[in-house]
Amino acid sequence: MRPRRPYYLFAVFVLPALFALQKYQISDPVQIMAxxxxxxxxxVGESASSALSRIGSTAFRFWDAVSQYDAMKQQVAVLESKVxxxxxxxxxxxxxxxxxxxxxxxKVRSVSARVIGWDPSPWRxxxxxxxxxxxGIQKDMAVIVVEGLIGxxxxxxPETSKAILLIDIDGRASALADNSRAQGAVGGDGTGTLxxxxxxxxSGAAVGETVITSGIGGVFPKGIRIxxxxxxxxxxxxxxxxxxxxxxxxxxxxxxxxCVASYPEG
Amino acid sequence: xxxxxxxxxxxxxxxxxxLDICFMPMIRVGWVRPVLSYLMVVxxxxxxxxxxxxxxxxxxxxxxxxxxxQPIGVEMTALVTAAxxxxxxxxxxxxxxxxxxxxxxxxxxxxVCVFSAILEVMIVPxxxxxxxxxxxxxxxALYTAALCPAFFYFTARWxxxxxxxxxxxxxxxxxx
Numbered sequence: 001m002r003p004r005r006p007y008y009l010f011a012v013f014v015l016p017a018l019f020a021l022q023k024y025q026i027s028d029p030v031q032i033m034a035x036x037x038x039x040x041x042x043x044v045g046e047s048a049s050s051a052l053s054r055i056g057s058t059a060f061r062f063w064d065a066v067s068q069y070d071a072m073k074q075q076v077a078v079l080e081s082k083v084x085x086x087x088x089x090x091x092x093x094x095x096x097x098x099x100x101x102x103x104x105x106x107k108v109r110s111v112s113a114r115v116i117g118w119d120p121s122p123w124r125x126x127x128x129x130x131x132x133x134x135x136g137i138q139k140d141m142a143v144i145v146v147e148g149l150i151g152x153x154x155x156x157x158p159e160t161s162k163a164i165l166l167i168d169i170d171g172r173a174s175a176l177a178d179n180s181r182a183q184g185a186v187g188g189d190g191t192g193t194l195x196x197x198x199x200x201x202x203s204g205a206a207v208g209e210t211v212i213t214s215g216i217g218g219v220f221p222k223g224i225r226i227x228x229x230x231x232x233x234x235x236x237x238x239x240x241x242x243x244x245x246x247x248x249x250x251x252x253x254x255x256x257x258x259c260v261a262s263y264p265e266g
Numbered sequence: 267x268x269x270x271x272x273x274x275x276x277x278x279x280x281x282x283x284x285l286d287i288c289f290m291p292m293i294r295v296g297w298v299r300p301v302l303s304y305l306m307v308v309x310x311x312x313x314x315x316x317x318x319x320x321x322x323x324x325x326x327x328x329x330x331x332x333x334x335x336q337p338i339g340v341e342m343t344a345l346v347t348a349a350x351x352x353x354x355x356x357x358x359x360x361x362x363x364x365x366x367x368x369x370x371x372x373x374x375x376x377x378v379c380v381f382s383a384i385l386e387v388m389i390v391p392x393x394x395x396x397x398x399x400x401x402x403x404x405x406x407a408l409y410t411a412a413l414c415p416a417f418f419y420f421t422a423r424w425x426x427x428x429x430x431x432x433x434x435x436x437x438x439x440x441x442x
Contacts, residue, residue, distance in 0.1 A: 018339045018389050027338040034332025041280070045288030053292055117287035120334050121341075122301055122379060123402035128287070128333075155335075162335065169398060190398040192297045252294075 032157035035128065039116070039159045043130060046116040050255070109261040111136045113161070115254050123190055125168035127254060132157045140219050141259040148225035148248040149173060149213060153259060163259075166226070167192050167251055174216040175226055180204035183214055186226055186245060194227055199241035205232060211245050221260060278424055279329055282306060287333065298402070300410040303330055304378055305417045307349055308371045311356045313418055323349035336382065337389050344381035348374050364415060372411035379403025 035042075111131060119126035131137050133156050141153045143163045151165040152173075164171050167188035175186040175196060182203030184196040199205050209229045215222030227247040235242040282302045290299040303326055311319045327342025334341060352374045361367055383399035 014339075014343050015388070018337070018343065018385065030338055031332050031334070038284075038333060041284050042287060045284045049288045049292050052289075118291045118299075120283070120286050120301070120303070120330055121336060121382075122299065122406040123399050124335055125297070126335050169396070190396075190402065 028155065032155065035162075036132070036157050036159040039130070042116045042128060042160075046114070046130075109136065111141075111259045112256060113137065113259055114256055116160075119162070123169070125165040125171070125188065125190070125192075125251070126154075127151075127163050127165065129153075129161045129163055129257065129259075131259075132159045132161045134158045137161045137259050138261070141261055142213075142220045142224065143257050143259055144224055145249050145254060145257055147250070148227065149220065150247075150249045150251060150254060150257065152219060161259075163257070165251055166194060166247070173220050173226065174214045175211050176214040177203075177205045177209040177229065178212055179209050180206060183216070184243070186211060192251070194245040194247050196229065196243040196245050197235065197240065199232075199243060201234075201239075201241060203241065205229060205241065205243060207232060211243075224260075274425065276325075278421070279303070279306065279326060283329055283333070286330075295409065296405075298405040298409050300413050301375065301406060302410075302413070302417060304345075304375045305371060305410060305414065306421070307345065308352065308367070308374050308414070309418055309421050311349075311352050312361050312367050312370065313422065317353060317357065319353055320346045320349040336386060340385045340389060341378075341382055343385055344378045347381050348377035351377055367418070368411045368414045371414050372407045375407035375410045376403050379406060 113129040113131040113135075115127045116130045117128040119128070129137070137153055137156050139153055139156050142149060143151045143153060149166065151163045151168070151171055153161050154164045155162040165188070166173060166186060167190075169188060169190035172185055172187040174183070176183045177196075180203060182199050182205040184199040184203075184205075186194055186196045188194055196205075196211055207229050211226045211229060213220040213222055213224040213226065225248055227245040229243045230246050231244045232241055233243075234240070286301055286303055290302065293299065307319050307323050307326060310316045310322050316322070323345040324342060327345045331338055331341050352370065355370055355373070359366065359370075361370060380400060380403055383395065383403070387393050387395045
């Protein structure tokens, strides 16, 4: 009779080995090197998947576009008048800022990048970008899109980098509400939603307020839009308020991003 | 029996890894996407009749981990442990039916997700065990198991698997 393999020995040896691997911190260099090696495959894969996605969405929207032509024409006229008003406000803002002796624009280092893949773990919300340290990306740079903040760089190799999204279970950003100036921490719970936690009970935060980055911690520049408060309730402990935040950015449709340094250049 | 280190198999493993990273996010439902890499181990056990798939699970873990974010060794260990459970189940249960195969695939994927979450809590400091990875694992396992028939079909085509046939020798010609 064939002797039974002592499979339990596998567990006895494997767990100490895992702890030893963690102690010597070899995960990051190995993962960085591996991503750099397979980057060309990921770029090809992403190009193919983008092309398939564009064909599908174009065909799907064609019929809607025909019927919405007239409505779009009217909307364009309304938007054009709003653009003119915005330009006037911008000019007024320039004058006021000069009066207060503020600097007009903050020069920060930024690098554009493209999303070429998602982390293979089913429950993590981490994207792989096609640029790395060789292109100027560094760890802890803020990652933004036109609509607002989406995350930060948490791992940068020479050719590729990984950005952890705010909706990931480990995604965090210190934030404040723009009207009440209530401060808290915006983060995800891994299910795709954002919440602003640790708001004081007398903070004055209200539904409908825009949440922006506070700049505390030095990771994210101050003033980047995150989302809008939808609901406010007490947390489990009863000591703080928690606000559900609807993000401005659509995390499911991220294609091109901008990686922004926390501190100004020069 | 197919060799585990054959070029065709390793190429196919890399191919489905690229599918997992670049194409599976396109077909996600909510935030749930299937993991084809895990189905490969199930295919080896149920379709090729491998009695020990832990070697393939180990190889799959070695390929997947460098591009992931989990600590090195966690997913590999989870895959191998789940493969041992799968081997035992395949030995004990009849699995010709497509429904049984889908159920076994579901259990395998769920085991990998849960084991990974537990190991990560044990290894990574300041990490607590939460329900989210478990619920995400349940949904991922459901979605992945639903793709079983299509994946098994295309994998069989890739490897040009032929159905096993039995030949019955009616006359013994060796005596002539």
